[in-house]
Amino acid sequence: MTRTSDKDKAVSRRSFIRRGGALAGGAAATTLLAAPAVNAQSPLVLKMQTSWPASDIWQTMAQQYVDRVQAMSGDRIQIDLLPAGAVVGAFQVMDGVSDGVIDIAHSVSAYWYGKNKAASLFGTGPVFGGDPNNMLSWFYAGGGRELYRELTQDQMGLNVIGLMAFPMPAQPFGWFKEPISGVEDINGMKYRTVGLAADLLQSMGMSVAQLPGGEIVPAMERGVIDAFEFNNPSSDLRFGAQDVAKNYYLGSYHQAAEAFEFLFNRDVMEDLEPDLRAILEHGVEAVSTYNTAFALDNYSADLLKLRDESGVTIHKTPEGILQAQLEAWSEMITELEQDEMLKKIMDSQRDWVKRTVYYELMDKPDYALAYDHFFPGELKL
Numbered sequence: 001m002t003r004t005s006d007k008d009k010a011v012s013r014r015s016f017i018r019r020g021g022a023l024a025g026g027a028a029a030t031t032l033l034a035a036p037a038v039n040a041q042s043p044l045v046l047k048m049q050t051s052w053p054a055s056d057i058w059q060t061m062a063q064q065y066v067d068r069v070q071a072m073s074g075d076r077i078q079i080d081l082l083p084a085g086a087v088v089g090a091f092q093v094m095d096g097v098s099d100g101v102i103d104i105a106h107s108v109s110a111y112w113y114g115k116n117k118a119a120s121l122f123g124t125g126p127v128f129g130g131d132p133n134n135m136l137s138w139f140y141a142g143g144g145r146e147l148y149r150e151l152t153q154d155q156m157g158l159n160v161i162g163l164m165a166f167p168m169p170a171q172p173f174g175w176f177k178e179p180i181s182g183v184e185d186i187n188g189m190k191y192r193t194v195g196l197a198a199d200l201l202q203s204m205g206m207s208v209a210q211l212p213g214g215e216i217v218p219a220m221e222r223g224v225i226d227a228f229e230f231n232n233p234s235s236d237l238r239f240g241a242q243d244v245a246k247n248y249y250l251g252s253y254h255q256a257a258e259a260f261e262f263l264f265n266r267d268v269m270e271d272l273e274p275d276l277r278a279i280l281e282h283g284v285e286a287v288s289t290y291n292t293a294f295a296l297d298n299y300s301a302d303l304l305k306l307r308d309e310s311g312v313t314i315h316k317t318p319e320g321i322l323q324a325q326l327e328a329w330s331e332m333i334t335e336l337e338q339d340e341m342l343k344k345i346m347d348s349q350r351d352w353v354k355r356t357v358y359y360e361l362m363d364k365p366d367y368a369l370a371y372d373h374f375f376p377g378e379l380k381l
């Protein structure tokens with residue numbers, strides 16, 4: 001059976017459920033003691049797959065979305081949440097959703113960067129000065145959502161609707177067996193990252209492999225890679241990163257403004273009643289707030305576990321590497337702008353950042369100064 005027939009079958013099943021619910025409600029309405037029609041309807045069951053192993057903290061964060069949707073819909077929507085590989089591979093969720101093999105995916109846009117480099121601009125693109133909150137705001141208030149729709153639907157012909165959530169803290173430069181102090185120390189290293197960050201670091205002399213999260217530590221153990229990054233202390237701790245390297249470098253420009261990507265099959269969304277579609281869409285905004293609080297709590301606690309219980313040395317990424325990253329981004333931008341769509345997206349991001357980050361930086365006090373005042377000696381940079 002082809003993927004197209006899978007999609008048609010899935011849509012027909014959902015349409016049948018909706019018609020069946022309406023009939024059930026109509027039949028119930030003819031009786032004096034009938035329950036409300038909404039209670040008579042069969043729930044709409046949607047299949048959602050992530051790009052994360054079942055044990056990863058991000059699978060828990062995806063479950064938080066599921067819980068909110070089911071609660072807000074009064075269980076009229078039920079979501080069957082699956083980990084990476086349950087239906088399609090971690091990097092194949094975009095195809096899975098577009099083809100109707102799965103209804104929803106929870107991933108990051110860099111994972112389909114191989115289809116179109118512009119995908120990476122929605123999470124692992126050049127850092128013009130905006131932090132993750134700023135770039136997520138660009139998606140919703142600065143034109144990013146419409147550009148995403150234009151890219152995926154108009155240009156690529158994908159049958160998806162995509163939304164972003166959870167402004168991820170800037171990603172660590174990652175895990176190294178030995179300390180590094182400058183660009184010369186990373187030259188020739190075999191390194192794992194994804195998206196445009198792969199092109200960036202390759203231009204800086206690294207040999208880059210793009211691997212799903214679940215494959216990283218085994219690749220390190222086999223010597224396929226020498227160093228790596230994934231995303232955050234909690235995921236890294238669960239992967240067992242501390243067992244294969246002891247030097248952890250935080251604060252990097254290679255992926256400094258990413259967010260989760262929620263992908264919905266377009267046919268599914270357009271077939272839904274308006275209130276149910278609104279719940280699925282606004283549920284993304286709702287869980288973004290909770291994911292942010294949950295991540296801050298867990299990431300900070302797990303960073304201390306890595307330091308205090310596993311003997312990991314926490315470093316800030318050396319300034320020389322940060323400066324080299326910015327210079328490499330500048331060179332890459334010149335190349336990327338040869339593509340009309342890539343230039344259009346980056347122009348929009350730059351216009352947004354130039355205006356909004358000016359306000360943010362002018363208004364923002366030096367929080368490090370305040371932290372050091374009340375917790376002297378904690379920051380050992």
